[in-house]
Every structure is written in C-alpha cells, then in structure tokens.
Amino acid sequence: MKKFNLFVFLLTFILILTACNGNEGDQTGAGTDSEGNADEDVVTVWTYPHYEGNEETGQQSYEEDLKDLIAEFEAENPGVKVKHEILSWAEGGKKFTAALNSGNPPDVFFSLFDEKYVNTGLAVPLTDYVTEEDLADLNDFGEQMYTYEDQLWGFPHYISVHTWGGNRAMLEEAGVDVEKIQQEGWTWDEFYEIAKKGTKTVEGKEVYGFVTQGQNEETYTQLMMQNGVRNMVSEDGEFMFKGDKALETLSFLERLRNDGIMPKETGGIDPAKADVMFNNGQAMIYGRTGPYKIRENENRNADIDAGKVDGEKIDFVLLPLPHNDGEKENAFGGAGGLMLFKQKDDKGEAHTENAAKLLLKLTSTESGKLGATLFIPPSRQSGQEMYKEELKLDTPNGQFVQRYITTLTPGAKLPEAIVQNAGKLKTESVIPNYQSFIIGNATAEETVKAWEDYAKTLGFK
Amino acid sequence: MIESSQSSGIKTKRFTWENTKQFFRDYGWCYAFILIPLILFVLFTVYPLVMAFIYSFQRYSVLGSEWIGLDNYKSLMNSSVFWTAMKNTLIYTAATVPVNILITLFLALMIFPLNNKSQTFFKAAFYLPGVTSGITMSLIWLWIFDPTGAGLLNAIFNLFGLDSVMWLANPDTALFSLILMTYLGAHGAGILLYLAAMGGIPKSLYEAADIDHAGWWSKLKNITWPLLKPTTLYLLVMGIISSFQVFEQAYVMTMGGPNLATTTIAYLIYDHAFQSFDFGLAAAESFVLGFIIIVISVIQFKFMSTDIEY
Amino acid sequence: MSEVRFVQVSKEFEDNNKGKFMAVKNADFTIRDKEFMVFVGPSGCGKTTSLRMIAGLERQTSGDIYIGDRIVNKAHPKDRDIAMVFQDYALYPHMTIRENMSFGLKNLKRPKSEIDEKVTEAARILSLETLLDRKPRELSGGQRQRVAVGRAIVRNPKVFLFDEPLSNLDAKLRVQMRIELSELHKRLGATIVYVTHDQVEAMTLGTRIVVMNQGEIQQIDTPEELYKNPKNMFVAGFIGSPPMNFVKGRLEGNTIQTAEHVFFVPEHMLSTYKAYQGKEVTLGIRPEDILNLEQLTVQPAHNIIEPVIKVVEHLGSEFLVYFSIGEETIVAKFNADYPVKAFTKQQLYVNMDKMTLFDPETQFRIS
C-alpha cells in the first residue's frame, strides 16, 4: 500500500494554519483583491464532479454545465470574476476542512449542512440575500436542513432521500402488492413476513429476504426513525438511543439476522457489497438505496441488453423503510447544496454579496438538472417541474419519491456546546458497540447498556 | 612520517581573516547549496512543529484559539479510546515489524544465490506491488477478506470445511487481518536493501567459514545475520516508526472499526482533527506519538548500533 | 601422513570475456609431509587457483587430488582437514579475536575447556594474549595477520594453506613475519602450502618451491637448485634479484661470440654444449657474477669488457650498475667498497665459470 504519511499531512496542514495566521497584521489588504484588476472582485466556488459527461447521449459533464452558469453570471454581473474548482470526492472534504480551519475557505462550497462549519464563525447566513420567491420555491425540508439558530446557511440543489429497494419479480412471486406498499408503507411485522417468504435457497445459492450493510449503525439509526426516535441526541442534550425503543429496534435486527432472513455476515457487508448481492439476485429487498438507483438500474439493464454486462435484468422498485406498529413513517434524507463562507481576512460586504449572488445563481431553477440527472428530487418546486420528464414523476417509483419526501423531517441541530461530544459518543461508542452487536458478539441488552453508560460519562441525560 | 607532519600542519594553521575569506571562496558554494534545504526544513518542518506544539495547549479555533494549558493532554490520558488506540498500535507494531523483517530476510536469502537475470525479475516482482495505488490494493484486499464465501480467504476456508470468518467485521480478527495484509504486502524495498547488504559481505568470509566447519545454519546465524545487523536495525527503526503511524489501512479498510479494534493512534489523530475539528487534541496526540517514536528510536540505536568494517 | 598430491590436475574457468580459460594445466606434484612448499610465479599464473583446489573452494576440471592417502576430489572444505589463511585474512569483523579463533572448534562442537585451552595456546605462540577481546578492526595489519594464522593453528589441521599472507604488510613487518612463519613451521611440524608472487619470500621460506607461469608448472626444486640450475629461462629470470642477464650469441669453438664481445667458455663445460657448436645460444649471467676489475687481486686473461656505465643504483651495502651489451641492458651487482661512477668507462670481469647457456628456441637450459 502506498504510504500515506499522516505526519507530513498534519504538518502541512498546520503549516497552512500558521502561514495564514502570519497574515493577521496585514489587515490593510482587506477588501481589495490581490490578484488581477483592483476593481474586479474574484469569487471562488469549490464543488464536486456531480455527474460525468456522456458522448453518446450528448450530455454535458457537471463542470461544463457549471461553466455555462458561471458565464451567464459573469455576463449579468460585470466586475465579478468567478474562479471554480472541482474537488475529488475522496480528498475534497479534507481539503476544505484544512482551508476552513486555516481561515481561508472558498466563498461558496458544496456541502451538506454541518454545525461545525457554523461554529468556526466563518459561515455566512444567506438569510439577507434570499428573496421571498426563492424561499417559496424551496422545498420545506430542504430549507429546514440548512436552517440553524434561525438562520439559513445554504441553499440546496436537491433533496436526497434514503429508501430501500426491491426486486419486483421476487416480490410478486412472494405475492406482494408493490404499489400498495409504495403508497401506504408497511410495518415491521408485514416486512418480516414478506422477507421471510423471500428467503430461500435457489440452486444451492442463498437468497436473502433482506440485505443491508453492517459496517456502521446507519440501518439501525434509520429504523429508529421508523420507531419514533428521530435523533441520537436531542437538541436539549438527551441521549435517545436508550431504553425500550432502542432495545426493540435492535431486537428486530437481531431477529432478522438470527432467523437467516438477513445474512449472518451482515457485520462484514458494506454498501457496495449489499448492492452487488442485490444485483446478483441474492436479495429480494436491500437497503439503503435511493432514487439514484433507478437510473443506475436502467443503465445496468441496458448494458445487459447490449451484452456489456453479464447478469439478469432486474425490475427495480423503490420501497419505504418499514415502520414499527403504531409509529409513523419517517424518511431519512438530507439536502445537498451550497454554503456561503467568508475568510478570516474578511474581504468586505460587497464581496460577500457577490458570493451570495453567485450561490443563488448556481442553485437556481436550471440547476435542478443536477438532481434530475442523478434522479434525486431537485430542491425547488420549479426545478421539479422543469425536469419532470427526467424524474419520471408519472411512474410508480416517481410517485413514490414524491410521496416519500413529504415524510422527511430534519434532524436535531445540536447547540455548539454538545456537538463535539455527540460526535465522540457516536464514533467512540454507538458505532463500535453496534459493530459488536451486529456480528453477534454482544446482545441487544448489552449494547444498549454500553451506549447508555458511555453517554453518561460524556454528560448526556 | 610524512603524513603526520602534514596533518599537524593543518591543525596549526592560524585562524585569520584571510583564511576565512579563502575558506568561503573555496567552500562557499557548498553552504549556498545547504542553505536551500535548510530554509525549506525550517519553513516546512521546524515552524509547523513549533506551532503544533503551541496548538496542543489550546482549544483551536480559526477565529481565536483559547489557551487551556494541559487540558488536551489530560483529556487524552483520561480517554479510554486513546489507550485502546495505543494498545492497538503497539500490538500492530509488535506483530508486523519483526515478522516482516524475517519474511523480507527470508525472501532476500532465497533470491541472493540466483543469477543476475532471475534476481532482477524477483526484485521487480516484489517491488512493484509497492507502487500500485493504495485504492486498487485495498479493493483486492476487500475481496480477499469478503465475509461471505465469495471472499478468497473464506473460499479457501470453506474448501477445507471450515466456517467463514468475518475478517474485517469481527473485532477479534480485524486487527489481525490488517496485520496479515502486511505479511503478504510489499517487501520490495527491504529485499533490495538486504540484497545490497548481502552483496557487500566479502565472499572470503563464507569460504573461511566453510573451512571452519560451518554448515549453512551456522553461516546464517554467525556470519550473515550479524553482518546484516545494520540493515536489520535500519529496517526495524523505519518499520517501527512507520507502523506507529499506520493510518491508511485502518482508514481504507475498516474506518478504525469494528468496535475500535483497528483504531490506531494515527487514525485517532485524523479522526479528531478532520472529523471533530479538535486540532488542539490532535496536536497533543501527535506529540505524544512523536515522543514515543523518538524514545524508541533512541533506545534502538543506543543498544543495537554497531559499526562493522570489513 | 599429510602429504598433498596432484595427479594431472587441470582447472578451466568459464570467463565472460575470455571464454574458456585454463588457469592450471596438468599440474602433477607431491607436497611431502611436513614440507614448507611455496608456490611462486607472476600474478595470474594460477597459484591461488591451485591452493583453492587443495582447500576444496574450487573444484578441479580434471585430475585427482590426494590429501594423505585419501582422494578428496569431491570432499567439502571442512572434510579435508586443512586450514587456510586468506590474502585479505577474512577475519569475521563482528567477532572478537577470541571468537574468530574459536569459531571452527565451536562448529565442531568441541568442549569449551578444550577450545579455551587451544585458543590460549595459539594466542601465546603468536603473542596475541592481550588482544583476545578486541575486534579485528582494532588491530594493526600485522596483528590481524597473526590472528588469521592463529585461527588456522587452533584446529591443528593436517595442512596449512597460505595465500599471499604478507602482501598487505609493509616491508619491515614482512621481513619480521617471514621469520616468525619460518619458526612456526618448525614448531608445528606441519605441512604448509604457501603462495606468493615474491621470489625473495619464496627463497627464504620454502623447503621446496613450485615455480608457475601461465598455469604451467615450470620447475619444482629447493631454492638452491632453482638458483643454480634453473630449468629454463623463465625460472632463471624469475628467481634471483635482480634477475639473470641474457645475452644472445653464437657458440664457436671455446668462445661465445656476441655482437660486441667474445667470451671464453671454461674448458670443462664444453663437452656439455657439443651439440650447439656453431649455433645460436643465449648466454645467462647473474648480476653477482659480473665483477669490478679493481676488486680482483689477479688480473684475468679473458672475459673483460669495458662498457660505459649508464646508471648506478645504491642499495646500501651493495649497488647495481646498468650498462648495455648490444641491445640488451645488463645489470651487475657490486660490493659497495668499490664505487663506480655513471657515464664513465669501467673495466668489468664476467665470471664465465658461473654462466648458464640456454637454447634460444626452446628456452631450456642446455645441460
């Protein structure tokens, strides 16, 4: 393996931090632009390669679409220049983290909302820059996701929602009315019975009723949401993965595993592996997945027809996560969009305003293409309209997505004082103990007990 | 006679301004060349190091850090996760470094007697995996460790009627799995060093040993091994330093899990810095790690160094 | 009985540059028990190869090698009961002197008390007692050399092999070590095979000497015999310092006619050279057999030459004088009591009683 030298990495990082600190005295430069024309304002945006171009269909890559939008923006705003950078998915987060913590973030950055960014004091609320129309057009959940301490900190491109997925042929063989589940949801018990029917051995090959990843606590967390518990830690500092609710959810997973409906190796299955198993016909239902899988599956079927890929074609259906009897469906999702930042060496109000304008331009109705291309609902109503063809809103899957995103609720926005400890609780206890649980090294009771104890040591209620 | 009078001549040469000027005229170039790396060293190593040291006493924040004394150090000493990471790192080091040195030595011993062409082939064969991208390698390893029968290791296990093992998913086997990766990993650089060192041992020593009734084991134990000691020491020190900093395997393969079984100190530093933005704590952890590495290296050099000359 | 016998032994090397190459050709000799046998010859003549074949470090291409009564053609070095002192000493650099000397016995699993005893004894013989706990690099060249010898003698082998052991020492030390080795030979009463390119060393040390050239053995004899009765021009030119002078001429009656001189052959020798009457011969005269006329009390009738001296080299008690006869440069060795000057004419007497004649074609001595 190539050596990743963490020391060098940290040192370089600290170098960046310190080099920027060295500029502190140099406040006179504030407001003026160091490069290029003195009366030209340069605004930077960092984002990711959301989709690739495709020569056959003539589809442009995201970067090309972005350049088009930037060109329009520059034409509309003489005197403002935009510098963009497409980060790599693997390293981009680290790069931004380093830049942010050294006081030099880009003005506009693609990110899910993160309280930690706000807590650095360098994020800038959009509240003063968005118009009434923008807000009216924006999906409520999307708005809530970027709202923190009564301010809007970003504007989403799209609403992502986590779903489960199913193999229609297998489901119908088990006598399931797929559309009914899509429209009305299902309970844990209904799910259990169906999944049980789907669990069998075909030509010596195990087929599981349900396959999910067990590398971290995600599946559990999302099932807790279907059991009336939205957050691990509530906004007033209460640890919520405790008591009967937690026990009930873990027991449900335990039962699936012990009864062989879910592989006993679930602890070693990562999301990619779960996806492969589903594609190979080794799973009737799997999760999590999302609307993006519809596009992926279409492509796969086309590739099979073209002889490029070996395998059976699959009629893929999106499914809601089952909910516990008496509890409501509660989809887990997020919003991906652009956040606004200023630098430690503040470039002034005019600059921030230009950056905000750019941000709104890049998240305008046209930018709904980003979501539509990925088959994720755009965050603007107008965007959904504009791309309703691409989004297949008239198919059962499309209608399901429309319905399902209405069950999204935003998670708790934790106050600064407990954010860090909540992170610790998750990485040092919730995930590790869940990992022990899912492979069968700890019982549901032991796991909940371990969580509760650790939460107490970190001062949670 | 002549030699000694010459050397004393230099010693007694008086230190004058003229001499100094002459000295710089003769050797000034050298200093100019040294100066560039020196500046880079100060800029990119010393300065960040000093700043990191300062951060370790602060709660870091980009808009103004807060001085909190030894709190970072205290909190890491009191953190069970830190000690778990320490334990994991020590186990990893103890289980990888010596074994890998022996594996490397064994491979080098097998390659050394071969003719030039075969030597070159094996050197390349063992060296190339080291330059393959880490991501590619990890994909292969993820397949090898696949928890179901689809994985290579489990397929072999099943063939012998053994149950599948959840290599990376089970806290009892995850760290071992990462260790196993190093055993089967790239030994190329070490092999090259050993081969070079073996080539430097005069052949006549082995002939003398032949005449001295030494069998192959006696020659290995009494001649080859001791004379390779400088190389072994180098590999040991470098191995320990790099294994104390092991990060990538834990990051790519297991994200420090399951149940913290593969959380190493370096991974914890990464996690605290880049996930929690707790740069003060991460800096403190870095210094503890750095301190341990320095102590171990000094001990090794002190007790194991030799100066062999043929 | 520790004799070493070569029967028609040859060694061929496969060399990258030269191709197949005979380093030793049909060597046939016996080294007798307790003999100090010296192999001498110019560099590359096959001395070391011969020695290494005795040691078993090199396998002969053909022929048989005996040590004692046993054929050792395929025996491993450790099974030949020999010890060897290498040219570079090959001391184990990481072991102390004591460990170096005891390594062989340890491999033989001898009891510790015996090892200690033998090492102490060897150290005493070689005056190494105070150095036993040092490492080789803390020793001088001469001391290292003694350690290498010590390592050989502790095992008390049948045959000792020395490969130019003194070549890395300075001249003074070399003379001293020569004496020590000579004494050691007497004391141990062992068979020694000793390789050197230095004929002085060979002459002073050897009971007998093997002279080699280009892989072929030229002559095997005692030092005296080699000096007095060299078999051919090569041996004659190699043994003695400075080497024998050669002058081309023709045997006519009782004279040898050279380009510039006529030399008279002593009557008693003429019968030996009958077959060469009227033919080309090469006259061999050792430098010590050309004398300064002033040195002589009786004026000789013949064999006086009067060349112009070109160079005079002083060596302390004696000096070398160079002059030309025809195209050959001739050297004479004079006693320092009778100085001569360069660029002067000097009357010299050639002592033909000590002359040797060679067949210029075969290069063999005419006898």
Ligand SMILES: Nc1ncnc2c1ncn2[C@@H]1O[C@H](COP(=O)(O)OP(=O)(O)O)[C@@H](O)[C@H]1O
């Ligand atoms: N291992 C070898 N391979 C090829 N040629 C060799 C080898 N060892 C010796 N020779 C050649 O054999 C000849 C005799 O060598 P050696 O016995 O070492 O001579 P010396 O009389 O100087 O000790 C030399 O020409 C040398 O180059």
Ligand SMILES: [Mg+2]
């Ligand atoms: Mg030699």
